[in-house]
Amino acid sequence: MKIDLNADLGEGGQFDEALLQIVNSANIACGFHAGSPDIMANAIKLAVKYNVKIGAHPGFPDKENFGRTRMDLPPQSIYNLTLYQIAALDALVKKENATMVHVKPHGMMYNQAAQDKTMALAIAQAVYDFNPNLTLFGLSGSFLIDAAKEIGLPYMNEVFADRRYQASGSLVDRSHPKAMIESEQESIKQVLGFIKNGTVNTIDGEIIPVAAQTVCIHGDGPHALLFAKNLHAALSSDKLE
Template sequence: MADSGSPTITVDLNADLGEGVGDDEAMVGIVTSANVACGFHAGDPFELLSTCRAAAAAGVRIGAQVSYPDREGFGRRFMDIESARLTADIIYQIGALQAIARSVGVDVEYVKPHGALYNSIVSHELQADAVVAAIVELGGTLPLMGLPGSLSLRLAGDKGLSTITEAFADRAYRPDGTLMPRSEPGSVLTDTGEIARRVVGLVERREVTAVDGSVVAVDAESICLHGDTPGAVEHARAVRAALTDAGIDVSAR
């Protein structure tokens, strides 16, 4: 348990929902932010509406989980899309989810790219700029969630946008602070206890151990709990319980 005289640490827990996979009903009762699919990699209007309604009822913050137009590959394949077209795709996805969210009395409060697009804009200047441009063209009020140190967050800050730094509960890290590709063995962690301990250490010490044993600094305001991996709900419950036991406040605010 954290020292009662020390400042309270607060962290957000987010999960990818509305994708038509995993147990969204259980996850929405654990997390504090829901990255809701926007139909390009997964989800349909009914699923998105149902997810937004459930998140609203649970008091969970809603974010637009934008992606490449890649339903066949679940948004996990890089696509070399023209910048102007990618910007238009992002505007379209956010706008659709905004309409659905408002129909149940809530708003979209941030943007989080999904899958290959998320990883691309860590360093791909044209695509990072295209994503940031979409948010700017929608008024510049939505924060961008992404990997600490990524090019996309730097460009967002340069444009006056708010940002949300994120770390991953169940993904392996490379020594440079990027995620190990899912195509490589060991890229996704599966041991519930290990995941929970790792997240508490990450939040308390702001660091994570990379695959080569080196320690990587990770200053994250939100922790992603994947909802589509085996044992996802068990992992999420264990993480939240471990954070609470450590005296860490779990909140999106």
């Protein structure tokens, strides 16, 4: 089975170039929650060098807390924030004679939109209005995926190799001590469960269904490179047969 492996990059992590030699898709920060024009341009050049698909990773204007502060903004503001950041990255992508192919919201914007239909629709509409051929990455089974379907955008259900899940299908909040998966063995087991069984074991011990089309590795995490190497090996092996 072919599965897309993506990473959030251009966020100041130390493994960007190494990750780009492993992953299929790069979600590049657009300067609001992390990054800068120079960092964005460098990440794009590296993605082109390693033939990795380029995507925009727009977030809330919250560098102080890495885009993880909840913001209850009106839909028009969400639309404008999203459109602005996509356009900024796309200008730099075109400078490299490359093509942007997807959009994945970051952090709290992603998590709020996963549970807020109005916000999800504002994001999806901004993506569609910029380029209706862009693929929207959203939390598997969330309002982001529903919004893409409703508006007519291509979409990919995203799952996480290094995050634990709640019974609702939402990610466990990062404030929880067990929100992050620190073991590469547990990470691989979770990803293989997504792909082979279409399920995930939640933090409460339940087993819930998930659709998995792209798997995220957080590029800023201390285990990012190790997880990516091990996942790539597992996904390329006969473990999926």
